[in-house]
Amino acid sequence: MSDIADRVKKIVIEHLGVDADKVTIEASFIEDLGADSLDTVELVMAFEEEFGVEIPDDAAETILTVGDAVRFLEKATSA
Amino acid sequence: MRRVVITGLGMVTPLASGVEETWQRLLAGQSGARRIDTFEVDDLPCQIACMIPKGDGTNGTYNPDDWMEPKEQRKVDDFIVYAVAAATQAVEDSGWKPTDYEDQIRSGVLIGSGIGGIAGIVEAGYTLRDKGPRRVSPFFIPGRLINLASGHVSIKYGLKGPNHSVVTACSTGAHAIGDAARLIALDDADVMVAGGTESPVCRISVAGFAACRALSTGFNDNPTAGSRPYDKDRDGFVMGEGAGIVVLEELEHAKRRGAKIYAEVIGYGLSGDAYHITAPSEDGDGAYRCMQMALKRAGVSPDEIDYVNAHGTSTPLGDEIELGAVHRLVGDAASRISMSSTKSMTGHLLGAAGAIEAIFSTLAIRDGILPPTINLDNPSVDSKIDLVPNKAKEKKVRVALSNSFGFGGTNASVVFRAFEG
Numbered sequence: 001m002s003d004i005a006d007r008v009k010k011i012v013i014e015h016l017g018v019d020a021d022k023v024t025i026e027a028s029f030i031e032d033l034g035a036d037s038l039d040t041v042e043l044v045m046a047f048e049e050e051f052g053v054e055i056p057d058d059a060a061e062t063i064l065t066v067g068d069a070v071r072f073l074e075k076a077t078s079a
Numbered sequence: 080m081r082r083v084v085i086t087g088l089g090m091v092t093p094l095a096s097g098v099e100e101t102w103q104r105l106l107a108g109q110s111g112a113r114r115i116d117t118f119e120v121d122d123l124p125c126q127i128a129c130m131i132p133k134g135d136g137t138n139g140t141y142n143p144d145d146w147m148e149p150k151e152q153r154k155v156d157d158f159i160v161y162a163v164a165a166a167t168q169a170v171e172d173s174g175w176k177p178t179d180y181e182d183q184i185r186s187g188v189l190i191g192s193g194i195g196g197i198a199g200i201v202e203a204g205y206t207l208r209d210k211g212p213r214r215v216s217p218f219f220i221p222g223r224l225i226n227l228a229s230g231h232v233s234i235k236y237g238l239k240g241p242n243h244s245v246v247t248a249c250s251t252g253a254h255a256i257g258d259a260a261r262l263i264a265l266d267d268a269d270v271m272v273a274g275g276t277e278s279p280v281c282r283i284s285v286a287g288f289a290a291c292r293a294l295s296t297g298f299n300d301n302p303t304a305g306s307r308p309y310d311k312d313r314d315g316f317v318m319g320e321g322a323g324i325v326v327l328e329e330l331e332h333a334k335r336r337g338a339k340i341y342a343e344v345i346g347y348g349l350s351g352d353a354y355h356i357t358a359p360s361e362d363g364d365g366a367y368r369c370m371q372m373a374l375k376r377a378g379v380s381p382d383e384i385d386y387v388n389a390h391g392t393s394t395p396l397g398d399e400i401e402l403g404a405v406h407r408l409v410g411d412a413a414s415r416i417s418m419s420s421t422k423s424m425t426g427h428l429l430g431a432a433g434a435i436e437a438i439f440s441t442l443a444i445r446d447g448i449l450p451p452t453i454n455l456d457n458p459s460v461d462s463k464i465d466l467v468p469n470k471a472k473e474k475k476v477r478v479a480l481s482n483s484f485g486f487g488g489t490n491a492s493v494v495f496r497a498f499e500g
Contacts, residue, residue: 017150038217045214054213 004051004077005070011046012066015039025067043069051077080264084498086338087173087272087326088438089165092425093129093319095139098168101435102442104139105450106471110303110424112317118282125294127302128280129319129426131161154218155227156196157278161322161431162228163235166190166272170236173326173338175270183239185269188229189259190276190324191245191252193430193485196223198281228276232324240268245430248485249390251275252323252433257347257493259327269332274434276322288318291357293394306427307454308391308398308420309466316392319426323434325441342441342495346377346480352488359397363404365490366390370408370480373492379478382412386443386474387464388436388481391420391452392427399460401482406464417474419467423453433483437493440479444497447475 009023016033029035029043044060047053047069053076055063063069090097093111094104111129120126134140143152146164166188170176177183203219221227226244233242241262245255252275259273279288288294295315298305306317333340350369354360374381387405391398402418409416421439428435443449448471455468477497484490 015150017148038221041217045216049214 002070002074004073007050008047008066008069008073011050012043015043015046023066025070026065028065030064047073053077081266082330083260083263083327083344084330084333085325085341085344085441086175086328086333087169088341088441089168089172090321090323090435090438091131091141091161091164092321092428092435093131094425095132096136096141096164097139098438100139105421105424105439106448108424108451108453108469108471110306110453111319112302112305112426114299114302115280117280120285123282123285124289124296125285126299127295127305127317128285129306129317130280131321155222156199158192158195158276158322159222159228159231161278161320162190162276162324163231165274165276165322165324166232167235169324169326170272173328175326175328175338176236178237183237185240186238187240187242187262187268187271188233188238189241189243189245189255189262189271189273190228190232191247191255191430192225192228192276193246193248193251194277194279194284195225197279197284199223201281201283232272238272241271247489247491248487249427249429249432250483250485250489250491251430252435253437253481253483253491253493254349254433256325256327256344256434256437257349257491260344260347263327263329269329271327272324273327274322274324275431277429277431278320279318279429280320285318293357294318295393304454306393306423308389308393308423308452309402309458310455311457311459313393313395313398315394316422316427319428321428321435322431323438325434325437340498342444343498344493345379345496346373346494348372348376348492350490352490354488357486359400359484360488361400363400363407365488366401366404366482366484367407369490370404370482370492373480373494377494377496379494381409382415383478384409384416384480385476386440386449386479387416387418388440388479389418389420390482390484392422393420397484401484402460402462402464406462413463417449417465417467419450419452421450423455433481433491436481436483437495440481440495444476444479444495448473449476
C-alpha cells in the first residue's frame with residue numbers, strides 16, 4: 001500500500017475501532033466496517049485534517065470505500 | 080393506581096463502581112474526596128472533589144471499557160458512560176432483558192442529568208473558535224444532549240417504551256425516579272429504568288459553582304473533611320460524579336416473573352420555592368410541602384418515618400433550613416427519626432444525587448442499617464433528630480424518605496417502604 005493508503009487505513013482503524021485485517025482497499029465503511037452515516041462524516045473530517053485538504057460535501061458522498069478515499073486523496077494531494 | 084417496586088440497582092460513585100462495593104464503603108464512613116489532579120486547579124478557590132476511583136475494574140474500581148466500547152466512549156461525554164455502566168448493573172441485577180416486542184414496548188427509560196456534557200461543550204467551543212465549523216464533530220450534539228443517556232440505555236437493551244429525561248439541577252435523580260414510578264402507576268409502562276447521572280468535575284463547572292459561592296473552599300489541604308453537613312465548620316458542598324440507576328417495576332409484573340424485590344416506591348412529592356435562583360427559601364416551606372405531599376401520596380404519617388436521607392449538601396444555609404422543615408413535618412416524632420447526609424462521603428453528585436440516595440435509602444431498608452453523616456464533629460444546631468454522626472448504626476427501617484432540592488427552587492421527595500406483600 002502507498003503512504004496515503006497506510007495513513008487512511010490508520011485513521012479508519014482508529015475511528016471505527018475495527019481490526020486492521022478488515023480494512024482492505026475494497027472495504028465499504030458502512031457495509032463492511034460497521035460505520036453509520038455520522039461515522040462517515042467524522043471520517044471525512046479526519047481525512048481533511050490529516051491531509052490538509054478540503055473535501056466538499058458532494059465529493060464526500062462518493063467516498064464509500066477505503067479505496068475511494070485513497071484515490072480521492074492521492075489526486076487531491078498531488079494537485 | 081398500580082403499585083411500583085424496585086427490582087434492580089446499579090451505581091458508579093466516588094466510593095466505588097458497583098452497589099455493594101459503594102454501600103460497604105459508605106457504611107464504613109469512607110470519603111471519596113481528594114485533591115483534583117485531572118486539570119489545573121491552582122487558580123480555583125475549590126481544589127477538591129469526590130471522584131470515581133478509576134482502575135482495571137477489580138476491587139470496586141471503575142473501568143469504562145467494561146461498560147462501553149472505547150470507540151463509542153470517544154463520541155460521548157462521561158455522564159453517558161456512567162449512565163450506561165449503572166444501567167447495565169441495574170438491568171443485570173433485575174434480570175429483565177426483554178426480547179419480545181410486546182415486552183419491549185412496555186419497558187422504558189427515564190434518566191436525567193443536571194448539566195450533561197459540559198466538558199464536551201467547552202471543548203467543541205474551542206474547536207469552533209480555533210479551527211472553524213468544519214471541524215465540529217457530528218458526534219458533538221448527540222454526545223452532549225442530556226436525554227442521550229436514556230437513548231443509549233434504550234438502544235443497548237431494546238427498551239421501546241416511554242423514553243424520557245429530567246433536568247432539574249440537584250433534584251434530577253429524585254424527579255426521574257418519582258416520574259418513572261408514576262408512568263408505571265398510570266399504566267404507561269410495566270418497567271422503567273430510571274435515575275440520574277453527572278460528570279461535572281471539570282474546570283469550567285468548578286469555576287462556575289465556586290462563583291455561585293456554593294463550593295467548599297476551606298478544606299483544600301484536607302479534602303476528606305470538606306463535606307461536613309450540619310457541622311458548624313461547613314462552608315459549601317464538595318462536587319461529586321457518577322450515576323445511580325434503578326429498575327422500577329409494576330408489582331404484579333415483578334411477582335409473575337419471580338423478581339427479587341428490594342422495596343416499594345409508595346410516595347412522591349414535588350414543589351417549587353418561587354424564591355431565588357440559587358438560595359433555598361429561608362422558611363423551608365418548599366421542602367416542607369414536597370415532603371408532606373410525598374407522605375400524603377404514600378398514605379403514611381410523619382411518625383412512621385424511620386430514616387430520612389437528607390439533601391444535606393454541607394452549605395451554610397441549606398442544611399439547617401432542611402432540618403427545620405423536617406422538624407416542622409414530624410413534630411413530636413423528631414426523637415424517633417434518624418436522618419443522615421451521605422453526601423458527607425460521596426460529595427454532591429448534582430443530577431445523580433437523588434438517584435444514588437434513593438438506592439442508599441433502599442439498602443437501609445434491606446439491611447436495617449443507617450449510613451452515617453461523617454465529619455459531624457460539632458453540630459451547628461441542637462436537634463432532637465438523630466443525625467447519625469460519624470458511625471453507621473443498626474436500626475430497623477420500614478419507611479425511608481429521600482429529599483432532593485435544586486437550583487431554581489425545585490424540590491422533590493420520594494418515599495420507600497419495605498415490601499410487605
